[in-house]
Amino acid sequence: MITAKSRGRQLLLQGNEAIVEGALAAGCRFFAGYPITPATEISEVMSYRLPAAGGTFIQMEDEIASLGAVIGASLAGTKAMTATSGPGFSLMQENLGFACVAEVPCVIVDVMRGGPSTGLPTNVSQGDVMQARWGTHGDHPIIVMAVSTTQDCFDITVKAFNFSEKYRTPVIILSDEVVAHTREKIFLPHPGEIEVLDRIRPNTPPEWYIPYEDNPRGVPPMGIFGDGYRYHVTGLLHDVRGFPTQRPDEIIPFMSRLFRKVNQHFYDIQVVEEESTEDAEVIVIAYGSVSRSARRAIREARKRGTKAGLVQLMTLWPFPRQILEPLLRRVRAVLVPELNMGQVSREVKRINQGATRIETLNRIDGNLITPNEILVRLVKL
Amino acid sequence: MAEFTKLIHKYLRHDKKFPHVWCPGCGNGIFLGALIRAIDRTGFEKDQIVIVSGIGCSGRISVYVDFNTLHTTHGRALTFATGIKLANPKLQVIVIMGDGDATAIGGNHFIHAARRNLNITAIVVNNSIYGMTGGQYSPTTPYGATATTALYGNIEHAFSIAELAAMAGASMVARGTVYHANLLDELIEKAIVKRGFAVVEVISHCHTQYGRRNRMGGAVDMLRWQKESAVKIDKAQTMTAEELTGKFTIGVLEDRDLPVYTHEYNKIRDAAKAMLAKAG
Numbered sequence: 001m002i003t004a005k006s007r008g009r010q011l012l013l014q015g016n017e018a019i020v021e022g023a024l025a026a027g028c029r030f031f032a033g034y035p036i037t038p039a040t041e042i043s044e045v046m047s048y049r050l051p052a053a054g055g056t057f058i059q060m061e062d063e064i065a066s067l068g069a070v071i072g073a074s075l076a077g078t079k080a081m082t083a084t085s086g087p088g089f090s091l092m093q094e095n096l097g098f099a100c101v102a103e104v105p106c107v108i109v110d111v112m113r114g115g116p117s118t119g120l121p122t123n124v125s126q127g128d129v130m131q132a133r134w135g136t137h138g139d140h141p142i143i144v145m146a147v148s149t150t151q152d153c154f155d156i157t158v159k160a161f162n163f164s165e166k167y168r169t170p171v172i173i174l175s176d177e178v179v180a181h182t183r184e185k186i187f188l189p190h191p192g193e194i195e196v197l198d199r200i201r202p203n204t205p206p207e208w209y210i211p212y213e214d215n216p217r218g219v220p221p222m223g224i225f226g227d228g229y230r231y232h233v234t235g236l237l238h239d240v241r242g243f244p245t246q247r248p249d250e251i252i253p254f255m256s257r258l259f260r261k262v263n264q265h266f267y268d269i270q271v272v273e274e275e276s277t278e279d280a281e282v283i284v285i286a287y288g289s290v291s292r293s294a295r296r297a298i299r300e301a302r303k304r305g306t307k308a309g310l311v312q313l314m315t316l317w318p319f320p321r322q323i324l325e326p327l328l329r330r331v332r333a334v335l336v337p338e339l340n341m342g343q344v345s346r347e348v349k350r351i352n353q354g355a356t357r358i359e360t361l362n363r364i365d366g367n368l369i370t371p372n373e374i375l376v377r378l379v380k381l
Numbered sequence: 382m383a384e385f386t387k388l389i390h391k392y393l394r395h396d397k398k399f400p401h402v403w404c405p406g407c408g409n410g411i412f413l414g415a416l417i418r419a420i421d422r423t424g425f426e427k428d429q430i431v432i433v434s435g436i437g438c439s440g441r442i443s444v445y446v447d448f449n450t451l452h453t454t455h456g457r458a459l460t461f462a463t464g465i466k467l468a469n470p471k472l473q474v475i476v477i478m479g480d481g482d483a484t485a486i487g488g489n490h491f492i493h494a495a496r497r498n499l500n501i502t503a504i505v506v507n508n509s510i511y512g513m514t515g516g517q518y519s520p521t522t523p524y525g526a527t528a529t530t531a532l533y534g535n536i537e538h539a540f541s542i543a544e545l546a547a548m549a550g551a552s553m554v555a556r557g558t559v560y561h562a563n564l565l566d567e568l569i570e571k572a573i574v575k576r577g578f579a580v581v582e583v584i585s586h587c588h589t590q591y592g593r594r595n596r597m598g599g600a601v602d603m604l605r606w607q608k609e610s611a612v613k614i615d616k617a618q619t620m621t622a623e624e625l626t627g628k629f630t631i632g633v634l635e636d637r638d639l640p641v642y643t644h645e646y647n648k649i650r651d652a653a654k655a656m657l658a659k660a661g
Contacts, residue, residue, distance in 0.1 A: 030468055052653035056467045056646065061493040065460040068453070068490075072433075072464025075451065076472065080464065098454050225431050225449040225465060226472050232444060234452035243397055243444060244452075 008189040015179040016041035016083075018150045018186055019109055020049060022157025023081050025194050028107070029055030030080035032069035034062055034088060037121045038177040039111035042083035063088035067095040071104045075233060077224035079161060083109035086128050087118060090135070096170055097136035098235040100258070103212075103222070105164035105199055107157070112176040112288075112339075114366045123366030124177040126288055126339040132172045133317045139255070141262035143269055144172045144317040146287040147179055150186045156314060162197040163269060167261055168219050174316065176339070178289035178368055202229055212240045214253065218261030262318060270320035273312040276302065280309030281332045282381040285324070285348055287313040290337050290369050297374035306379050316344065321351045328355045333381040337361035337369050357381075385414070392417040392427070394447045402441050406600025408559035408585030409439055412506055415562055415583075416475075417446065419569035423473075431474045433462045435482035438513050438587075439506040442477050456487030459494040459503065466499050470643040473502075475573065480507040481519040484540050488520070495549035495578050499642040502572045503551075503580045505542050508587040516590030526595050543582040547635040552577025554635040558584040560607035561631060571633065577641050584611070584629065 013021070019042055023031075031046040033039075043059065050057040056073070060066040066082045073080040084092065089110045099106055114120025115127045132144040143163050147156045153175065160171040202209050202221040211231040212220050223229030232242035237254060239245045262269065276298060277283060286294040291312040301308040311327065313320060328334065328348075334356055336345035345360040352358055361377055363369050403409050420430060427448050434443040436455035443450040449472070453461045462476045483491050483505045494503065510528060511517040518528035520540045527534055543556040553575040557565040565583065572579035586592060586603035597603050614632035617625060 030464065032464065048653060051646070051650040052657045054650065058463070058467060060460065060463070061489050064457060065463070065490055065493070068457045068460025069464035069467070072451075072461035072466075073468035074464070075461075076431075076465045076468035078468040080468070094454055095457065225451075226428060226469055228428050230427060230447060230449050232450045232452065234444070235454055236452065241396060 008187045008193070011186050011188060012183055013150050013186050014041065014181055014183045015147065015150050015153045015175055016111070016181070017045055018153035019083070019157050019173070019175065020045040021188055022154040023107070023161065024049060024053060025154070025188075025191065025196070026079065026158040026161035027196055027198070028079045028081050028161060029053065030070065030073035030078045031055070031082065032058045032060050032066040032073070032080070033082050033084065034060055034066050036085045036088045038113055038180045039083045039085045039109065041180070042109060063091040064095060067092045067099070067106075067108065070106045071095060071099050071102070074104045074106050075225050077227070079105070079165070081107040081109065083111065085111050085113045086115045086131070089128060089131060093135040097138060097140060099170040100136065100140040100142065101235050101237070102233050103168040103220075104170070105168055106170050107160045107164055107173065108170060109173045109175060111180045112174060114364075120366040122177065124289060124339060124368055125364070125366065126174070126176060126290065126343070128174060129316060129340065129343040132174055141169065141259050142172065142317055143167070143169060143262065143315070144174060145271070145314055146174045146316050148288050148291045148312065149179065150182065150184045152314070153179065154186060154188065158194055158196070159271070162195065165197050165199045166219070167265065168199060168222060169262065174288065176288050201227075206230070210240050211242050212238065212254065214240075214257050218257045218264065266318055266322055269315055269318060270323055271314035272320050272323050273314060275310045275312075277309035277311060277327060279307055281307040282335065282378060283309040283311055283327060283331050284335045284337065284374060284378065285311045285313065285344070286337055287316060287344065290339060293369050293371045294337060294374055296371035297378055300371065300375050301378045304379060308378050313344070319347050319351070324348070325351060328352050331356055333357040333359060335359050335361060335374065335377055335381060337374050339363050339369065385418075388417050388421055392420070392447055393445055397445055401445060403438060404589045406588055407438070408508060409442065409506065411559040411562055412439070412565070412583050412585060413442055413445070415565040415569055416442070416504070418566045419573060422566070422570050423573050425473050429471070429473050431465055431472050432477065433458045433465065433474060434477040435479065435487060437479035437482050437511070439477055439479045440482065456482050456485070457490065458482070459487065459490045459501070462501050463494065463497070463499060466501055467643065467646075470500070473573065475502045475504065477504050477506065480505060480509065480521040480542065481511050484520045484542060484545070492545070492549040495546050495551040495580065497642050498550065498552055498578045498639050500576055501578055502575070503578065504569065504572070504583060505580065506583045506585050507542055508585045508591060509539075510587050510591040512587040512590045516594060526591075528594065543580065543634050546580040546582070550639070551580045551635065552637055552639050553579035553633065555580070555633045556582040556584065556629065556631050558607040558611050558631060559586070560604045561611065564631065568633065575636070577639055
């Protein structure tokens, strides 16, 4: 559990507003965005909250420019974020890859709506799970988190900023139309109770600074434009000094470090929430708004004598394999309900390796999967 | 030691693995010289300057100079620069783009950056061709010219980059050539110290990809073409439209004082803080 529900201010907020609160609490002081349903409220609330906090909001000419400005602001030392939905997220893929390769901390919120293309702008979906993982070209590691409640929106946004700063990587938050627009109770912890992490800055004399030198964490200290550590930032594959290279003996260590810095910290990055899994015979693996239906369904199933459990994925990528594998070997069957044709269930099947039976429950009509739909399937598993 | 050698030692990176990527005779070298002379004259510290570049031959400049440097994605240099300037307005942000970079893939960012009027210097090195990818037609390739993707002649019409920037709302717009190197130093210096969005279009040449294919000769011939085609802006005002056919103007084409974005945004911050204080 990563929430601090016991203390703090109690408010009634929608998910999009809670994401803004989380970002501000995490130290975000720059937001660039472009209007898009169902993410627009994030821009609107940022536009009046950020200037009062001494930060900057700007509405750019498109989503490509939004993420470009976010990366620029981060390089100049400000924690920065953008928010969009599927079509805008597609436009961001180019600069997302840049942020991965240049190792620029930033947070991107994708409030998922029905797709493909313009799709179902005002309806819920979970169709961007694979776009978040593989949308930008080339091999790259990425951290993707999913939110299911207004409280999650706050907590996970803080966590997303912390991960992006700690590992110098873009972090994607996948929200969806239901979470974004549901108004519910939220407890905002006091500022002093929130763990906020900042990127590690170099402390060597500038002339000794080697900007992309490896270390045990795999995350080099990050110089900020203007603080005396003049160095080169590029989307080209580069050597330890940041200069473009085509030498295999420089490319291999760079790419390996990029993957290692995320993969070796899986225990920190992979966040899940389990309910009633200790003695479960069947489990539901769910994320986002669907996990709310799933939680209700397993509780109902227990009342009817089915030993059901829930694993709610907060981290979608890197896929929480280390946490799921032991569970898959223990249970009789697994149900993966999601609002797409089977993006996470495909990953569950991949890591399952035939250990147990995986069933899917998919809905792509723009409506939420109800607790009853899950319950009906659960009791038959 | 020659004066310029001192500048080379001061502003070019010592730890970079030279040689550079440019062809012998390329206009980018002259432009790079003008850039560091202009920066030196402004007196800014190296730590204060951020060079942001796009993709293409001119985009490689950021690798060679000893400032805070950022080599962005194709066409997006101005968007990154916008974020840098907003996050730290004390930094002097100079953006270097090519013609394809700034007006094709980055055309939308270019006009919006001009309209927005941040205190950024945008330099577009215009050689009328996509040089790095091997000579495809760009938005500034003249009508009728040939390129590897226009073997039968280009049927599109060229942008005038400087005029485009002026119409889009830039505070200062200038055009120079790599032939008129002294003027170029002055124009770049003016653009850097100008408060507001300042654009310098630098007419350059690509003899390798454009000149050869369009029978314009080598680098020297193309420099001669710049000398003969460029008309100083004050002289152009005394000339007829007929006399100006096939020519282009050089000098400061637009210089006006407009509200600067970061200054305006500070007012928004004050208003937001006042409103918050009032609400308690």
